Amino acid sequence: MDIAGSFCSFSAGDLYIINPGEPHSINSACHNPHSYVAVIIPGNIIREVASDVYGNAAALRFSNCITGDSELSARFIEFADIIGDSDSLFEAESALFSFLEYLVRYHSVHGLPDYPDNLNRYIKKVKSYIDENYKEEITLGDLSDAAGVSPFHLSRLFSAETGISLHSYLLHKRIECSKALLLAGYSIAFVSSESGFSDQSHYTKLFKKITGTTPGRYKKFNS
Numbered sequence: 001m002d003i004a005g006s007f008c009s010f011s012a013g014d015l016y017i018i019n020p021g022e023p024h025s026i027n028s029a030c031h032n033p034h035s036y037v038a039v040i041i042p043g044n045i046i047r048e049v050a051s052d053v054y055g056n057a058a059a060l061r062f063s064n065c066i067t068g069d070s071e072l073s074a075r076f077i078e079f080a081d082i083i084g085d086s087d088s089l090f091e092a093e094s095a096l097f098s099f100l101e102y103l104v105r106y107h108s109v110h111g112l113p114d115y116p117d118n119l120n121r122y123i124k125k126v127k128s129y130i131d132e133n134y135k136e137e138i139t140l141g142d143l144s145d146a147a148g149v150s151p152f153h154l155s156r157l158f159s160a161e162t163g164i165s166l167h168s169y170l171l172h173k174r175i176e177c178s179k180a181l182l183l184a185g186y187s188i189a190f191v192s193s194e195s196g197f198s199d200q201s202h203y204t205k206l207f208k209k210i211t212g213t214t215p216g217r218y219k220k221f222n223s
Contacts, residue, residue: 017062052153075099094167
């Protein structure tokens with residue numbers, strides 16, 4: 001990678017950040033075929049994240065080559081995978097905000113902020129909203145309005161308090177409620193729809209991922 005006359009080599013799992021206005025070119029060191037995933041983040045979104053993390057919306061700059069940060073790499077890969085194969089806007093938003101929050105917090109020029117004392121109040125409001133509306137299509141905007149804080153800020157607070165993402169909490173809520181419907185004798189097709197999933201195939205895939213078995217087997221061996 002050539003940025004403004006300087007060179008940096010990187011490998012699988014590394015991230016390269018190109019700040020606004022930096023001329024750049026990308027080439028293989030050995031001129032071998034290579035592939036990469038590029039995401040362009042509008043400046044106003046970065047400034048909004050900066051405002052939530054640091055308390056101001058100052059323009060941020062990042063070191064170009066970020067290596068050895070497996071957590072950042074994992075969050076980016078999760079986001080890249082989701083936008084390539086997802087029918088859930090909420091899931092894609094959650095993954096994007098998770099990646100950007102971590103990037104801004106640990107790889108920008110500012111220091112680390114403290115978490116607010118009223119953290120639990122926000123989390124309770126969000127959990128209550130999800131518990132009451134899990135059957136519906138929920139967006140981060142809905143949860144942000146319910147909690148009274150911005151989407152970026154809310155994603156960070158929720159993960160810090162619970163250890164899971166907002167989207168994971170929603171999925172687990174839907175799966176747990178679907179179990180009760182399965183054991184009540186309802187069909188898998190009805191259960192998937194009644195539990196807030198877009199289709200039966202998606203529901204079955206997630207049910208197995210979370211529980212280790214299919215809805216049909218769960219129903220058969222627990223009824």
